Amino acid sequence: MTAGVTAPKVPSAAKLRKRSWYQQPRWHRLFALVVTALVLAQVTGAQGTRGDLFAALEENFSGGAVWGWLGLAVAIWLVREFAHELLGRYTSRVKEEAGRPAERPGDLTPSGGFSPAAAPVWLPALLARTVRFVTDVVRGQRLYRWGSMAALLGLLIVLPLMVSTFWQQVMVDQIGMFVLVAIGLNVVVGWAGMLDLGFIAFFAIGAYSSAFWTGGLPVEPPVELNNFLVIPIAVLTCLVAGVLLGAPTLRLRGDYLAIVTLGFHEIVYLTAKNWTEFTGGSRGAPQLDRFSVDLGFWSYEWELDPRPYYWLQLAFVVVVLLLFVRLEHSRVGRAWTAIREDEVAAAATGVDTVRFKLLAFAIGASTSGIAGVIYASKLGFINPEMFVLLLSVLALSYVVFGGMGSIPGVLIGTAVLVWLPEYLRDTVDPQDRYMYLGGLLVVMMIYRPQGLLPSRRRQRELRMAEEGSGSADALGARPGGAQA
């Protein structure tokens, strides 16, 4: 059947692929970059006045800034489109040279000898081979993996001791908090393939549970608890909220699901804002307990210093990661991927799609519970404006930027994107900080849609899409099969 069908299709497909120059994706990318540059030039430039509406346009599009932006856009484009090819030819030679197997230190000499004319080739190749040889030797040790993890963890532990208080605050209030949220969001979006635009709602639920159970809300809790004891309760509350959100959305996919999660976020936000008797309304909970340990012989209280909160967050992140990594390569993770790839086939194979989707929502939401409690207790107050929709969108962009479905990607993506606007605070007009973030996201999505450190499974999906044997939209969700 296929032989009969595909044979006449090949020429027509070739015809489709042959496009005029302006139809090539390369020029589309240039167009997108130039538009981004113009928008950034306008937005980061002077502001208009009521008297002269077009003053800002004139000012921004005649100065040097616009040429700077355009130059940057074209430079990125040139480098990515053309230098890439030239470099590619050179690096393939280097790679070929470096790719020879090296089993002993003596094998490292270049194949063509140390001729000075070919030095640009063998020098980097020799370097690459030496590095690989050494890492191979080291990796042979079973300790390597755990050793490098421990080294990284050690670095993260001492990191707050080396930075200023401002950065310590950023690390706790933003990076740590968003990392915990993004790890959970990654479960829902990256692994199970369900687009969630309202994820901060769970974070809000976690924070408000903390406020409730520590007696910070206008309503008295049955028993007033220590913040540490609130964490499991907040996690459970978020699990239940995850299931509650999941239940009505099970029949939906893709865009429709996203709209429902958007609505869920607004419901939670408006409840927090308007249910004054319970949540304290827009004033929020102004006075919250901090973390404290009292073992009788030893007691400790977390106070204004951000570092102890950082270490607490780090501990939770490590625990959560240890648990989630197991999940990814288990029957649960595989079932999620199966649902993401083809829900009909998954159900026909016996995967209980309803149960696994609810599980993804619940497990994803649970980390927000931890994040919410730590956040509320660190700041000592909460109000609804801390949980606006923008944060949900930002959290999603962190996950996509880092690489959906990849834990290292999500961690690094979150850290980089949270760090960037704070870093820019001193270098550019603070009001424009997020514009630079937007520009970065546009360039990233044009040239590296799989994210900084994509997961192996996602990479495969994108490769399949490029080869035309499948499709990978934002979620990899598609109704049909791989081939039809």
Add this chain to the structure above:
Amino acid sequence: MTTEMLDEAAKARALSDDVLDASGVTLRFGGLTSLDGVALRMVRGEILAVIGPNGAGKTSLFNSLTGSYVPQEGQITFRPRAGGEHELRGRKPHKTSRLGVARTFQNIRLFGALTVLENVKVAVETRQRTDAISIMLGLPNARRDERESDRKAHEVLSFVGLGHRLNELASALSYGEQRRLEIARALATTPEVLLLDEPAAGTNPTEKRDLEVLIRRINQELAVSVLLIEHDMRLVMSVADRVVVLNFGRKIAEGTPGAVQQDPAVIEAYLGASAEDERALVAEVVAEREEHGAEERPDGPPGAAGAAADDEEGRA
């Protein structure tokens, strides 16, 4: 269940050992009747082929049996070896699969981003019960299940002859291998009835011969009853114990391959007029297969005309 009902069930079982018994299955899409009172009895351990022109309702029947569609009328009874009776009409697909009715798809539907091994493991693991918490904590039962699923998946994959491609991406396999992987995935759920929807479509002659052998082995070595939709008459005639012919959503003939080939109603359905020469039948089927998938079917037999064909293709 009352004793009376139990008696009746026992009596029915004594008469014939049916693994699947569908009667009066009627499926409508709006005004279009896709299946019209179809009855299908499948004896335990047989290979039963369902044939018919395009749009005859074959895939609709499969979808009704496995829970993808819910027929408006009729009964579909499944009797597993362990005893008991299960009504399949309206049962959810994953529950049908867990009872022991597995299927493959006409248009291959693998999990392309998973490896061959992982595709099969997904199926094995639907029978497991370890919860997420045991997995996250790495408890012994989770580890045991993981080993067990590995072992079973290896076993099934070497049974279908894909043991050498375990870590290949499912989407990187050749068409014939993808077909076999789909069968492996279905077998990994340890079914009693296996529904194969055009398993030979798009495969080359060598692969077809391999497939024939594989279907026989599944039937004999694994003792799985096989329900087969197939357009390749040579494969149907050589492998099937009995053949059911559908046309316009109705069953028009049933019997041994030889008898069905001689049946005037079948010949008429395929050729549009009576003809004696059975080679003409085969030739027509082959020609039809080549046109299958093309947008227009020039001189299609009246049985496959228009809306019904589009309907089956569109929804499959």
